Amino acid sequence: MKRRLPWILLAVSLAVMTAGLLLGEYNKVLEKAITVCLDCIGIG
Amino acid sequence: MGAKLKSQSPRKPRDRRPWYQAVFALGLNAWIPSWFKGEIFQGGIKGVCVPALNCYSCPSAMGACPIGAMQTFFGGLRFNLSVAEKKFGLYVAGLLAAVGSAVGRMPCGWICPFGFIQELFHKIPTPKIRIPRFMTFFRYAVLATMVVALPLLIVDEFGYGQTWFCKWICPAGTLEAGIPLILIKADLRPLIGFMYYWKLGLLVLFVGWFVLSRRPFCRTVCPLGAFWGLFNKVSLFRMAVDDEKCTLCDKCHKDCPVDIKIYESANSPDCVRCLKCVSSCKFGAISYEFLGKREVAPDLRVKNRAESSG
Numbered sequence: 001m002k003r004r005l006p007w008i009l010l011a012v013s014l015a016v017m018t019a020g021l022l023l024g025e026y027n028k029v030l031e032k033a034i035t036v037c038l039d040c041i042g043i044g
Numbered sequence: 045m046g047a048k049l050k051s052q053s054p055r056k057p058r059d060r061r062p063w064y065q066a067v068f069a070l071g072l073n074a075w076i077p078s079w080f081k082g083e084i085f086q087g088g089i090k091g092v093c094v095p096a097l098n099c100y101s102c103p104s105a106m107g108a109c110p111i112g113a114m115q116t117f118f119g120g121l122r123f124n125l126s127v128a129e130k131k132f133g134l135y136v137a138g139l140l141a142a143v144g145s146a147v148g149r150m151p152c153g154w155i156c157p158f159g160f161i162q163e164l165f166h167k168i169p170t171p172k173i174r175i176p177r178f179m180t181f182f183r184y185a186v187l188a189t190m191v192v193a194l195p196l197l198i199v200d201e202f203g204y205g206q207t208w209f210c211k212w213i214c215p216a217g218t219l220e221a222g223i224p225l226i227l228i229k230a231d232l233r234p235l236i237g238f239m240y241y242w243k244l245g246l247l248v249l250f251v252g253w254f255v256l257s258r259r260p261f262c263r264t265v266c267p268l269g270a271f272w273g274l275f276n277k278v279s280l281f282r283m284a285v286d287d288e289k290c291t292l293c294d295k296c297h298k299d300c301p302v303d304i305k306i307y308e309s310a311n312s313p314d315c316v317r318c319l320k321c322v323s324s325c326k327f328g329a330i331s332y333e334f335l336g337k338r339e340v341a342p343d344l345r346v347k348n349r350a351e352s353s354g
Contacts, residue, residue, distance in 0.1 A: 006280040009145035017138025025117075025135035030091030032116045033100040033108035036084055036232075040101045040112065040210045040217035041225050042243035043235040 061154065061318055062163070069157035071106070072096060073220070078103040082228045084221075093136055095143050096156035097268050099214070101221035103228065110136050111191060111268050112210050112217075119195035119205030126203050140268075144275030147334075148311070152262055152269050153301070153318035158216040159262055163301055165254035173256045174303065179264045180314055186213070187267035209267060211239070215247040222247075258303045263314060273313030281317065282333045283310040289329035296321035296330060306330060 020026075072094050075085035084103050094107035117133030124131045143151060152159050166172075190213060195205035210217055222243060226232055253260045262269045285307050297305045299321065304314050306321050307329070322330045322340065331340045 005278050006145050009275070009278060010142055010280070013138050013141035013145050015138070016134050017142060020133070020135025020138055023130050023132070023134065025131055025133065026091045028117070028131050029093060029108050029113045029136065030088065032113060033090040033105075034084070034086040036225065037099075037101040037112065037207070037210060037217070037221070038235075039207045040099050040214065041222035041232075042211075042218060042240040043222075043232060043237065 059320070059323070061320070062160070064154050065157075065160035065163070068096070068155040069160050072098045072155075072157060073102055073104040074106055075104040079224070079228060082230075084225075093139055094155075095151040097158045097214075097216050097266060098156070099217040099220040101217065101225065103221075103224055105220070109216075110140055111214075112207060114140075115191055115195045115205075115207040115209060118192055119199075119207060121196060122199050122205070123203035140271060141275075144272045145279055147281040148276035148279035148317060149269060149272040149313070149315060150281060150317040152266075152272065153316035156262075156268075157220070158266075159259060159316065161219070162254045162259045162261060165251060166258055166301075168255045170255055172258075175257050175260055175263055182264045183266055183270040183273075186265055187270040191267045212242075213246065213265065215243070215250045215261065218243040218247040258301050259316070262316065263302055269316070270313075273315075276311045276313050276315060276317075279311075280334060283315065283317065284331050284333060284338070285310045286329045286331070289327045290325075291327055291329075293326075295324050295326070299324040 075087070078085045084101055085105060087106070089106065090100065090108055092107045093110040093113055095110070097111060098105060098107070098109055100108045100112055113136045114133055117131065117136060120131065121133075186209065190209035194208040197205070199205045222240065226236065226240075250261055283306065287307075290307050292307065294305070296307065297303070300306065301318055301320060302314050302316055304312050306312070306315065310330075317332075319332065322332060328340045331338050333339075
């Protein structure tokens, strides 16, 4: 079980990531990333 | 004969990690034209979260900061639920967990530009200060409150939460984005106020701490390191210490950039897996294992080959 745990975690993580991509979350991140984050630079 | 013996003698391997760190720091911030245009890179690949704390408002940043992205999802969750929009942050959480499951905190030691900056400042020769162990638990509080709880719980009239960590703490944002953007975008300068000076002051304090202590931000504040550290004990990449070979000489501890005693806990959540201890151990007591393959220090491999052939 101890040897399988990282593989199980990896598989679940990749499944969660894929679900997020299918829900269109990539575009949400892109939308945030291409806008100057005023909070990040301290003038928000 | 003499030349043959010389070629077989064990040589001290050069530490190539700073070069990897430099290449990753430049690679993650490679869009140099943005600096001259006075804007940030806006290419379609910027939705890819990078495995490091690297501000996406750095003019040349090629990818998104996972901690900033995560806070955005938590901050927007209540609004999204109220309008039945299914955006839960699964992409970012899954990506971070996948990296953690594979290699644990290894990106902190090899990829993160902010970790690299801390190590560079620490090379300045001054008296050094050890960080008390209790302070290393503070990063979990930062992760739980600034990244998860506050963006989720404190929302405006529209249901949006703030990116609390970016806004109040993140010195990487100030260094990589705050200072450069103010320098290259004149229209932002009139907006400078208390928050800008707060973050600038915090950055100055952190830089002073970088000089005095080993990677203090990574060890006491970084929420990304806190998250990946949770995977160190269960990741595919594993560190191992052979108790029979270890002489407790403490050389690994003295060389460790995060000041840990790996012989006490091989897969400590504080370890950034830089593998410095593997090469500094003269006795071959420290090794790492990935996908069933175990490795010891390169100089010991050379020594073992020389011994077996002679």
